[in-house]
Amino acid sequence: MTDTAPKPSYEPITRQRTFEIIADRIRESLISQELRPGDKLPSERILAEQFNVSRPAVREAYRVLEMAGILQMKKGVKGGAFITQGNQQLLVDNMSDLLRVxxxxxxxxxxxxxxxxxxxxRVVCERASPEDIDRLEENVVQAERSFLAHDYEAKTRLNIEFHNLMAEATGNPVLVMIMRSLTDVFMFFARRLGPESTRSTFESRQRLLMHLRNGNVEEAIAETTQNLLSVQDLYASMAEELRLASGRDEKSSN
Structure with missing residues (x-):
């Protein structure tokens, strides 16, 4: 009897390359807190001896970890490979590149x-201190001053920074990192599209601040969501106008 059932296709099992194993061991030392930010790693020669590998393998592991934002390579007498505090810009750049392609x-x-x-x-409504809310209110005041001075670029920057201040008010460093990464990406697109000159965001922010002070969670969430959707529609319209203007310029040049 012939077995006609489809047979699975497996990829060959490949061994990790030496530099990958070295990089993984260093990452494990970070997880176990044997290594901490600011610590200096051994020289290539010493680490190669400890791992019983070649110096180029250690050099490649250091290069991979540097690209990942885990290591910082410093030159000079007091130089070497140091554990960093982490490079959030790598995440921002990665998301921006993924959007571009x-x-x-x-x-x-x-x-x-x-x-x-x-x-x-939701978390801000539960955790924010009066000082946190005051910082948010001061941001709105500064943004409105920039608007009245026709400094729309500063207004846009302050409006985006408001979201980072909100994240900081949660007291959660992961939310702060995620929010700042997202706002940095949106700041990139805001610069490309050009500053917008409406003041509707200020009215929304004042309503939001009132809800935050009173602990009105659902009302605060609804206000934030509606404002973000409005901003999304505004920038979509600006992007379309920019695309049409670019098309007209191209035709006139031909």
Missing amino acids: GNISLESMIEARIWIEQVVV
Whole structure:
């Protein structure tokens, strides 16, 4: 009897390359807290002896960890490989690159941002101190001053920083990192599209601050969500106008 059932296809099992094993061991030392930010790693020669590997393998492991933002390579007499505090900009650059090449859509990014903001607002209602709310209010005041002075670029920067202040008010460093990564990406697109000159965000922010002070969780979430959707529509309209203007310029040049 012939077995006609489809047979699975397996990829060959490959061994990790030496430099990958070295990099993984260093990562494990971070997890176990044998290594901490600011610590200096042994020289290539010493680490090669400890691992019983070649110096190029250690050099490649250091290079991989440097690209990942885990190590900082310093030159000079007191130089060497040092554990960093972490480089959040790598995450921002990665998300920006994925957006540029189309692996992540702007719509998906905006949707994720709205969900994360909803979590942040809920936590802020529970944890924020009066000083946290005061910082948020001062941000709104400064942004409105910039608007009245027709400094729309500063206004946009302050409006985006408001979201980072919200994340800081949660007291959760992971939410702070995620929020700052998202706002940095959106700041990149805001600069490309150009500053917008509306003041509707200020009215929304005042309502949000009132809800935060009173601990009105659902009202605060609804206000934040509606504002983000309005900003999304505004920037989508600006992007379309920019695209049409670019098309007209191209035709006139021909």
